[in-house]
Amino acid sequence: MTFDVLPDIPRELTGLAEWAACMVYVLLRQQRLRPSRLAVLSAVALVVLVGVQVGAGMLPLAWWPVGMAASAACMYAFIYAAARLPVKDAGYFCARALVLAELVAALHWQMHCFFFLRDGDMASPSRIMLFAVVYVAAFAVAYVVESRHFRPSQPLDVTGRDVASAAAIALVTFGMSNLSFLNASTPFSGRLGFEIFYIRTLVDLCGFVALYAQQGQRLQQHAKGELKAIDEILRSQHQQYLQSKRSIERVNRKYHDLKHQVGVIRAEVDPGKQASYLDELEATIKDVDTQSKTGSSVLDVILTTKHLECVERDVDLTCVADGSLLGFMTVMDVSALFGNALDNAIDGASRVEDPEKRLVKMALFARDELVVMTFENYFDGDVRTEAGQVVTRRSDRDRHGYGLKSLRYTAEKYGGSMTVRTDGDWFVVRILVPLPRDYVRTEQAERQIA
Structure with a gap:
């Protein structure tokens, strides 16, 4: 001892x-x-x-x-x-x-x-x-x-x-x-x-x-x-963007050809059938002609695709966006940012029982040398949080729950930030990204804004 x-x-x-x-x-x-x-x-x-x-x-x-x-x-x-x-x-x-x-x-x-x-x-x-x-x-x-x-x-x-x-x-x-x-x-x-x-x-x-x-x-x-996991999400969103772009191009070509067939249809002898065909074709062409035109071809594809998804899920999507502000971001980052944010918003809104509240709002604008992106939607139930952070409501947390993390990761990559808040049953994601000092929007985009 x-x-x-x-x-x-x-x-x-x-x-x-x-x-x-x-x-x-x-x-x-x-x-x-x-x-x-x-x-x-x-x-x-x-x-x-x-x-x-x-x-x-x-x-x-x-x-x-x-x-x-x-x-x-x-x-x-x-x-x-x-x-x-x-x-x-x-x-x-x-x-x-x-x-x-x-x-x-x-x-x-x-x-x-x-x-x-x-x-x-x-x-x-x-x-x-x-x-x-x-x-x-x-x-x-x-x-x-x-x-x-x-x-x-x-x-x-x-x-x-x-x-x-x-x-x-x-x-x-x-x-x-x-x-x-x-x-x-x-x-x-x-x-x-x-x-x-x-x-x-x-x-x-x-x-x-x-x-x-x-x-x-x-x-x-x-x-x-x-x-x-975030990298896989980014790549997945980019692949979805490319696939959607190809699909939209094929649809545009198809309906461009259909425009030329309107004259042939008008030669239909039966007035009832003729009117029915014309109304159907014109309504379909109108939906394609009104696809998003924000000043960013990447954002246009994403919004058009998400709009079609919202129609299928009975969700009302409204957006005001100046896509020319995104020129300093890569295609992959834009598709990941807006793809994930809209996926989360649409998923939350589609779960709302009241059809009048199945609403998603998106805004993209500049303020005080910052690019401001907001994604808002109604939701049902409670938002789950752990240690102050929103977590997925799905049981498989190893494969889900990285959507918001991906948004934060992409925002911080450009020196920005992301905040999440709720006001009753209204969910808001707000992303702020500083505009690069040497970034100048294209003349084409300026004309579109004017």
Whole structure:
């Protein structure tokens, strides 16, 4: 045993470190409780964690793992009760909090014993000052470092494998860092005085770095998955645009030929049939002749296609658009932006039971050197949100729900932004994209606007 040679960390300080580590991760997430209730819960958690540590210190050495398991369970309960987290996410944070607490407690006690080993007064001002500086600085740095990986508005979405991996890292770190204090006769134990403290602090630091790297890798893989899904959406929308363009060209050629057949039909002997044929042909040609002409051939194809879709789904689509504003954007981005936005709006409006409210409005105009795009529609039911972001209502979330993310991705690609709001049963998507300084609209577009 090494306790006879060097003093171990007081149990009260260990409990305080565990509480502070839990608070770091609670503050990094959206809180489940109001500030006043959170303060009460935090005070109770502090008393419980310190009490569990003090009680565990009174147990025989053989019961040491049981005491630490009880402490970890209390940390988990505190994190789960204070932060708005699923069960798996709370376990993931508990593993990180355990390693962080061990690291800060070990670092402080190593410095404490180095400077004050011969000073028996635990309440001396210098000891209190060192404790305050190390704990405040260490947990503040940990909060800043971890905030790069954990944002309140960003869902964690951990899997069982992620939790198991984090728990394994925490258990190995905890066991190896305390091995020298339990048994000095193993090949991995330290036998010299301050060497034991150094080993413990170093092992805890390695464990914290390993957990930090694990989260970084998770975020990188998640970002790659989202980008891949968004890229597939962009390509899909572009392919739909190309297919629609070819279809519209074929339809235009067909009805252009039909115009020349009107004269032949007028030679029909039966006046009733003649009038019927003419009315049918003229109505069909009129629908084609009134296809969208916004100043952007890409947007024209998209709007014409979506208009035909709205007719089939009994949705009223109205739009006011200056397509010449989109000349600085690529064909793929225009088709992805308007294709996704209109798909979402049409899908939402088509679900409305009242036929009078199956309405979609789209606007595209310039204001203060910004291109403003709005997509509005009625909807039924509630809008589902998670961490402040709208999510898909479909059950297959791995394949759906990237429409709005694709819009935001495309807007931010051009230095813009996207906002979503609801007003009762009215859903509004607003996209702002700055006009490039060197962008000048074509003379043809200017004439069309005039």
